[in-house]
Amino acid sequence: MKNLKYFLIATLITLIEHCRAQTCVVDNFKVKEDFDIKRYGGKWYAIGKKDPEGLFLQDNISAEYVVDEDGTMTASSKGRVKLFGFWLICAEMAAQYSVPDPTAPAKMYMTYQGLASYLSSGGDNYWVIDTDYDNYAVTYACRTLNEDGTCNDGYSIIFSRNPRGFSPAITRIIRQKQEEICLAGQFQPVLQSGAC
Structure with a gap:
């Protein structure tokens, strides 16, 4: 009887993990429908973040998105970064965005470069999971995938138009979106x- 109990618990845990893995497949994540890049432009302040592996902006993060007439978006961002484990300095980054699939404009590709030699350069997916354009935006990037399609190394930034944060109603929306991209907590x- 005791062995049956352990077997049932193990089976239940396996089923839960399997279901979780299915819902955490990155390609299944929903992004903002009918994304309007022009409304997204302007100044945003990072209020919360889930860092990727490696060096990442520490705090005082903001980004200014500029959208040209043809819909091309660029951004300049700044924030403090910690070097050598103790030295905090303000750093600037620049990025250009492209839309690989015009039917999914919220799934962009971001090419970025640090404006100083100690900052990295490269490219990441940049997905706008959700935004109301006036108050909040939830962004997501997965740098590497596991074999099962879940994210191995990714990051997410919660942006606000106001550096002081959100109302309780918006906070509830953001928490729901964090769960949907498997990054709650x-x-x-x-x-x-x-x-900065």
Whole structure:
């Protein structure tokens, strides 16, 4: 009887993990429908983030998105970064965005470069999971996938138009979106003290 109990618990855990893995397949994540890149443009402040592996902006993160007449988007972002484990300095990054599939405009590809030699350059997916354009935006990037299609190394930033954060109603929406991209409980708040 005891062995049957352990077998049933193990089977239940396996089923839960299998279901979780199916819902956490990155290609199944929903992004903002009918995304309007022109409305997305402007200044955003990071309020929460889930970092990828490696060096990433620490705090006081903001981004200014500029959308040209032809719909091309570029961004300049800044924030503090920690070097050598103790030295915090303000750093700037620049990025250009392209839309590989015009039927999914919220799934962009971002090419970025640090404006100083100690910052990395490269490219990542940049998905707008959700936004109301006026208050919040939830962005997501997966750098590497596991064999089962779940994310091995990814990051997400929660943006606000206001550096002070959100109302309780918007916070509930954001928490739901964090669950939908399988990152609930993995975010840390981003300090916005005006240091950069």
